[in-house]
Structures are given as structure tokens and as C-alpha cells.
Amino acid sequence: MLTYLSLHLNKWKKRPFLSLLLFCFPLLATLLLYPVFENTAEETAVPIAIVDEDNSDYSETILERTRGAERLRFTEMEAGEAEDAVRKGTMEAAFILEDGLQEALNDGDVRDVVTWVRSDEALFDVYAKEAIGAEVMRLALNAKAANAIDEDFDEAFAYSDSFWEPAPLFQMDFTERSPDNPDVEVPKLAAWHVMAIQLFFLYGWVLGIFFLRELIADEKEGRLQRIRLIQQTTVRYFASHFVLFCLVGAGSFLLGLGALFYLADITQVLVQAWLVRSLIVFAITLLVTWCLFMGTGRKRWMVPVLVLLALASFLLTVTSTGITGIWPHSWLVGRGGLG
């Protein structure tokens, strides 16, 4: 068995650099692309121009507080400049804090204190509107409460504002649950992590399929016949090929998976759960693939057919089209604590 294992394994020496590169490709691609995607995803935001025409304490507070808004990139500008930017398409929208904003809020009149300049194609600026609106409303309600009582305005205003510290009064605690098991919260990977794992799975599978070509080559060149003549049996030859076929596919997949888990800092529980599940699914997938290949008589055309099957499994699963239940990719991301 060891002889056959080394026989199949030694084939990588024909083109060692290429073999190693193809085997480690998921790992290298993750190391290269993860930082790019992570930084891009973190810094992707809607660009919004904000204009302070009031130059008051309130307007400065609004600017200060909106600066840290998630997924929004506020840039302070002059009014004319901001409108131009919207027109040119370099800003999704502009918000002009109109002159007299502080006075109006103190008087309890909140109408039209902010001018919202948006382009006809704007889509995401409503989130900026919500963020600015919430800040203006916070000030307006503080002022309204302060006006409603006979105490010192500033003191009452500060008292009202103190309810925002250390956290706002009204908060929500979101938990994600599966309708199948709503009582337990199961740790879950981000959607794009799952997508990356599905890609690694596809790659490992296809790499394994290409490794099957070695069997075709051995038969074509007469090596298999020689083994059959000498050994009387080819069981060990095929068995060792199957072992390596699994190692090549699963090894490449695991390298990518490991790199992703390391870079994304995934919890131990999730890592273990995914590892066990994906290895079981991978083993079944490879066994089925191998049986299909052997069962159809190790034909040359079977290699592209299997590659297309793998591609179909990936595509039809990620797009949730087709008969999803039969594809290995759907078993990989199936329910039962991992999905």
C-alpha cells in the first residue's frame, strides 16, 4: 500500500511548484484577498455632504455626533460646493443645517430646519436622514422638555440629555434564531464566510477531480496493465489513489478553511462544528465522485462532467435554485446547528 501511495504522491514532483501552488491556492487566495475584502467591507459607506449654516452649539453638536455614524461618510462643505457635489455624483446627498436651527429648536418649531438635497438616483441617503433626524430630534425634545418646566433651561436641557448616557433609554437586544429551534441561540458564521467556505469546497472538489486524470494517464500509458499483470490485483493501486484523492481535495479545502477561520477570528465552538461537518460532507462527496468515475469506466469525458456537476452544486446552492437538497454544497451549509 505504501509503495502505491508513494507512487501516486510522487507525481507532484513532475511539476512541484505548480502542484504546490494549486494545492495551496485557497490558502494563498485567502491571505491575499481577505484583507482587501475586509477593509473594503469595513470602509464601504454612503458619502454625504453636510453644511453648517447655523454655526451654533446645536449644529456643532449634530456634526460631532453624526461623524461616527455607521456606513455613512459625512464631509463638511459649503452650501454651493455641496450642491455641486450632489449634481456631479460625488456625494449621494447633502444636508444643510439652516441658519436659525438652534433658535427654531429652542422655540419648539422644527419645521424645515434642515434642507435635504438629494440626487434623483439617490437610494441610501435615507439612512443619513435618519441619523441626522435622530440627532436633531434629540436636541429638539431636550429643548421642548426644558421649555415645559419652570426650572433653569440649561439645567433641564442637560438633565434630559443625561438620559442618553451611558446608553440611550430605549434599546433593543437582537438575537437570531432558527424557526426550527427558537429557544436556543446557535453561533453562526457571517454570510460571506459561508460563501468563502463554499468556494473552498468547490475548489477542493475540482482539484480532486483533476487528480482522477492520473488514473486515466496510467491506463493509457500501460502502467495500470503492468500493475495488473505483476500484482494480479489493482485493489491496492486504486485504494491508495483514493486515499490521496481525498487528501488532495480535503487538504486544499482545509488549508483555505483554516486561513479563513484564523483571519476572521472565529470562535472555537464554530470552528469545531464546521470542521466536523465539512469533513464528513467532503468525505461523502469524494466517495460519491470516485464511485461515479470508477462506475462509468474511468472515461476521459467523465472529468469535465464531474467538474460541471461540482459547479452546478455550488451555483444552484448559493443561488437557492434547482433541487438544492441533492447537492453536496447544500449538505455543507445545511441546518442542524451550522446553517
Place this chain on the structure above:
Amino acid sequence: MNGFSLWRYEMRAAVKRPAPLFLSIGIPLIIIGLVVLVLQSVVEEGAEPVRAAVVDEDDTFQTNALINQLSEEERLSQALDLIPLEAEEAEQAFEKGELAGVMTIPEGFTASLMIGENDPISVMTNEDDSLDATMLKVLLESGANYISASQSAVNTVYDLHIRNLSEDERNSRLQEAIITYTLFALDRGDLFSEETVTTGANIGWEKHAYLAVLMTFLFLFLAIYQMLDGKKESGSLLERWRMVDVTFVHWVGIKQVKWWLVTFGVLELMVLALSQTEVLTLSITLHLGVVLIALWATSLASFLYALNTPAGLRFLVFLIISVIGLLSAGAWVPSLYLPEWLSVAWNPYGLTYDVFRSALLEREERGHLLGLALWGIGLNGLALSIALWKEKRDAYVSIFTSE
């Protein structure tokens, strides 16, 4: 002349054995088709209001007002269908998968709110319906800020004024305060006076979608085609070609020309198909742009070919470069939203985007064509230089110096 014969052989082979070409067109079309189908269903689903249940275990005046705040605000009511249910009913509906989430206001919530404690309200979202669950989260979070603002005002008035009143008056004044501040917060739409400006610079989401499909198809097609078509001939056959003065330089040049023509043809077909849907108008500038896009993209492929990269690896390298290129060009997420460090003026993928963007906007901009031409000629020159260097290293180059 022999280079021409080889080219003719290559072109004839492309026609006689069209499987690589069909596969290279078919596979990207299937992939993109499936993605478009999914996006379409997401958009359709997004148009429906998100269904969520609210279970009010406290059932006080304040909690009722709070639910009103969430369900009656104009924008929220359009996007969110908040259904008051009993805990058991809500659980059953959630288990059946009918709800995107269940919001539960716990008993004693009002009391804690009034003393300024912030016991959070628990919201259970449906992990199997991530789009609706995310929408629900965004909508509720946006409403939460307004509720916090009105409740801060209520608490202030209560603590500094109402608390000192007689018990009879206290309750009515508190309810009055809650109504006043809740309604005030609900009027937040009045804060803004809206102005819409027409912008000629943005292509809009629909056209952007066309552009994303076109560019993704182009580079996916080329990644597959140059892999399937770029298998190297056997060493002895290459020697025979060398004996008739067809060197590695010719091979690189011929592959380049062949891929260029095929890519140009495929891209022109796509552009013509798009022009039928009146998304874009055909123009000389667009055709010129298509010529140059096909030139630079195939030059990248022939550059990798000149490096003697095996076909499978070339596919992967081409794919990785194109994924980064397309992402940074704003072909998927418009560059407006991307971080600035990702946008590079000389990015050829960005220049490719500009060609199609100008066509979609019906503008006759030609500035980016020069950049594309430079990329094409530069990469092509580099590919040929590498091939020449390899040929000189391995054998004699007869073109320039020999009798």
C-alpha cells in the same frame, strides 16, 4: 507569413472545435443568469413589508404609545407590518416561518423606563430569512432613537415637574406628556425640506446592473476562454514550427490577436444586444472603446501566456486579478460608496467601466480610451518582450539579424 499561417490554423481550429468558445460563453451566462434571478427575487421580496410580531407583556399606556410610534410612523409603516400578538401565537407563527421577527416588551418595562433604567427590549429575528431580519433590525433601530428622545423628554418633565404634583393630576399630566412628546417625535419628517437635483453623472441602479453584468461576463468569459484555448503544444511540434521560423514570439502574438478578435466579437454581440433594449446607444466611441477593452484584456491574458504559466493556474491568476480589478473599479458596488484608496485613476478595469458608463449616459467622452490603449500596447509589448527574451535564451531569433 508563416505567422499568418499559424494564425489561420488557430482561427480555423476555433471554428472547427468550438467547444471552448461555447463553454466560455455559456458558463458565465449561466452563472450571471442565476445571480440575476436571485437578485430579482430579493428585490421583489424587499418590496413587500416586513412582517413582525410584537408581544406586549407589560401592556401599559407607555408601551402602547411606543408600539404606536413604531407602527404609525410614515416610513416605518410602509416597510414594516407590526402585528400585536400573544406570546404563544407569536411563537407558533415564528416556528411556521411566517415572521421575520418577534419583539417582546417584558413585564415591568415601563417602570424601569420611568426611572431611567434601560432594560432592553428583546427582538428575536429569523435567521432563515436574513434579508427581512436585517431590514427589521434597521427599521427598529432607527425608530429606537426617536423613542429614546421622546422618553428622555417625558422622564425630564416627570422628574422635574410632574412628580411634585398631586396623585390625580400626576397620571393625567404624565399621559399628556407622553402623547405630546410621542407625537412631536413622530413629526420628525417635518425637519427636512427636500430638494431634488438632477444629476447627469450617475448612471442609476438599473444601468449599473447592466454594466455589472457586462463587465463580469467579459472577464469571466476571458478567464475561461484563455484557459481552454491556451494549452501549449508539445515540445516537438513547437520545434517543427521553429524550423519554419515560427517562434514563441509568434505564438504569443498570434494568441493575442486571436483572443482579441474573439473577445471583440463576443463583446460587440453583447453591446449590440444591449442596444436593442435601448439601454445604450451605439456610437463610434463605444465601438472604439470595445476594441481597446478587448485589446487590453487579452493583452493581460497573453502576458500570462508569455510567462509560460500553465492553463489552470493562468485561469486562477486571471480570476483573482479580475476580482480585485472589478471590485476596485466599482463594477459591483458603485465606486461612490467604496473607500477612496480603492479607486485608482489608471486602473484599466476602471477605464473599462468608464467606456460603458459614457455609452450608457450617451456621452462622447474619449479621455479614458488613451489609457486603455496604453494598457493594451504596454501589456502586449511586455508579453512580446518576454517571449522574445525567452526565444533568445533558448534558440536563435532570426527575424532581425539573420540572412
Place this chain on the structure above:
Amino acid sequence: MIHLDNVSKTYRSKEVLEPFTLTIREGSSVGIIGPNGAGKSTFLKLVASLDKPTSGKLSFDGKPYGKVVRRLRTEIGYVPQDIALYEELTVKEQIAFWRKLEKKKVDEDFLQKMIRMLRLDEVYSQRVDQLSGGWRRKVNLCVGLMRNPRICLLDEPTAGVDLAAKEDILAWLKQLHQEGRTLLYISHDWYELKKLSDEFLLFAERKPIFQGSQREWSEKRSTLIDRYGADQDLRRILEFS
């Protein structure tokens, strides 16, 4: 005619030919023999201008290869050891295809004569991938020599062919030599070599160790056995001659 001056060849830091100097005379028929891995095919590729020496110079009619390679390639016919053909083409298409690529106009009489001698007309309309090994080798030879070259470089042109095909090939090569062409011919078969060659070139230990006529060979054979007899492969080649 062709002179190799202190030529050596190294592939990826492995020296496959040590520096040597030799001359090929016009009209000679040189049979090249030697153990596997001795550098025979590399030598032939160097002469064919398909490979470049790591050191040293090659010259053709007194001029360095770099200066005359275009002309040289029209005067040399090279037949590689492997079958260098497009398998999907028929024999007729194959010949027509490579014919079009020739720089000089192909002599129709010469080509027809070769086709007749090699009996290729019998398989003219068959695709190459449907032919047996012997026929493929004949087509391979025909394509390599169709330009009616002054110098014929042949790397084991009869390897794996049956006796009849071998006789066809040898007869044709003999005729080419008799018509005054220069032949450089690698083989492991002394029968072929003796039939075709007026000169032997023996490669061993990564360089040519003998060049001379059949008579000189007979004279020096025992000296060579004494000197290189430690190499079992070489010893057998020498003993079988």
C-alpha cells in the same frame, strides 16, 4: 560545412554536453550512436538551430549561426524523435499544411517521389490519429524533409516501426545521401548505421568521443573498449558494432 567550436550545453545547472569541437563535412552521412543520456539529441537540436549552446559557437558555411539562421533553417530538414504532427488532420491535409509554411517553394517532384517511396499515398485520406505507429513515423519523416534540404537531421527516425517500414525509410534516406545531401542520423541499430553511414559519431559521458569513417572505427574499436570499457552501456555498444 557545419562547425561546432568548443560548444557546451547546460539545462537548469545540469550539464548535458561538455565542451567539444567538431566539423560536419558537406555530403557526409554521419551515424550518431551512444548510450541514453549521452547528449545525442541535444547535439542534433544544437545543429538544427532549435537550441542555443551555453558556451561556444556554431557556424554554417563559415558564418556564425546567429547571422545565417534564416537561411540555415531553409537548408536543414529536422525530423524529431517524437511525432510532431497535428493529429486531427489527414495525411494529405498535414502535408499540405506544412508545405504552405515552407519558405522556399516545395519541389513537387521531390515531394511526390518521397510520398511514393514511403508509400504514403496508401493512407493519404486517413487522419493521423487513426494511423499506426509506423505510418505516423513515415508522415513525420515526410513533413520534416519535404523542403528537399541540403542537410537532413534525423532523431531515431525508425524507432518503433516494422521491418517493411524501416526498409522504406532506409531506402529513401540512402537515396537522399546518394544525391549528395548531408545526413546526421541518430540510431541504436548498428545494422541501420552501417547501411547508411560513411562516418560514425560516438557520444559518451556527455561529449563526442569518436568521429571517423567505418574503417577508422574498426581500427580504433579495441582502443575505445580499453579506454571506456568501465562504462557497461558503452562497452556493449562498442562490442556489438
